[in-house]
Amino acid sequence: MAADNAQAIVIRTVPFSETSAVVTLFTREFGKLRALAKGAWRQKSAFDAALDLLSSCQVLVFRKSSDGLDLLAEARLESRFRVGSSLLAFHGGMYVAELLDVLTADADPQTELFDNAEKTLRELSDYDGHDDQIQTLVIRTELEMLRMAGHAPMLKGCAECGMLLENRGRTAFGMLDGGSLCIGCRRGKRSVVSVSTDAMQALLSLAESENSWRTLAVSDAIRGEMRAIMNTYFAHLVGRRLKIAPLLLSSLRSRKTRSS
Ligand SMILES: [Zn+2]
Incomplete structure (x- = not known):
């Protein structure tokens, strides 16, 4: 051996x-x-x-x-991963580990995925910034990992027919179809959610730019909406809810309760 x-x-x-x-x-x-x-x-x-x-x-x-x-x-x-002042940063790190586990098969080398995960863990270790940025960093990491694993959600065009979607009002997002759906293609589809324009724009910005997570200015409601979309998307992809996913969502909700 x-x-x-x-x-x-x-x-x-x-x-x-x-x-x-x-x-x-x-x-x-x-x-x-x-x-x-x-x-x-x-x-x-x-x-x-x-x-x-x-x-x-x-x-x-x-x-x-x-x-x-x-x-x-x-x-x-x-x-070593250092747990700093933010519990959410630690949950974010645990979530990256869970994603690596569920998105890969044994003994299947994926260098880009490794480098991406390691970079995110370095950001989250001993994190002393704002929790809002952790949420957007985690979503950026998820979108990158999905792309590398061949499961990137379609955000600009219809996942079914490829038609470019005009940016007006809410977008139908097919969890089983892998992203946005045009009016024609959404008919009769199961597991379709309606996504706000702002959330679609924010997801697109996170998917397309390496550093937009640092400066993306969105409301707590939009952050929560994106988090819920990602949780549901992964649940459909993997066939079950991920373990850490609810902790990421509950941190947004508990903050909302505190500030109201
Ligand atoms: Zn279509």
Whole structure:
């Protein structure tokens, strides 16, 4: 069995026996791997803090050729995810890990996806800015990840016939069809929601510009609407609600309650 070096993000850890762990890693070189880390939770472990959730690390892993678990031989911490003053930033980080898990198959390398996720985690680590920007950064990251996974929602044209949609009033958004629908194509479709013009414009701006999340000025209502659209879109894509998704939405709602 040959050992491989890889750059990895720790996206899940599950206890295995008293002192070991099964670690899910998203690696730049090999995609998602599940590896046994023997003695990971001993006080003097060879892995130290490298296997903390959302850490970036260099790993040495013995890859199994069959379906079994890989064996993690070494993990060296490169950067740890620091929880700063914003709980939402931590939830955002956890959500990125969940997206990596659900959007990829095992051992399917996706370098661009790795780089995108790592960049977002670096932004969210020890975050000391405004929570509004975390919401828009997370949506920007989701739209990028969807694009890389081949599931980018159509925001400009009709997802069914490709017709360019005129920007007037609300847009029909087909969750099962992958985006906007023209009047003709929306007939008889299931799981169609009506999206405001402002939310469509904001989504488009986040999808098209790398840095618009930093300056996008939208109301809490529009942020909430975008969050709800993304949650529903992923639920249809994956076949279930994502675990962290409600936490992102509830942070918007709890703020609304506090300010009213
Ligand atoms: Zn159409």
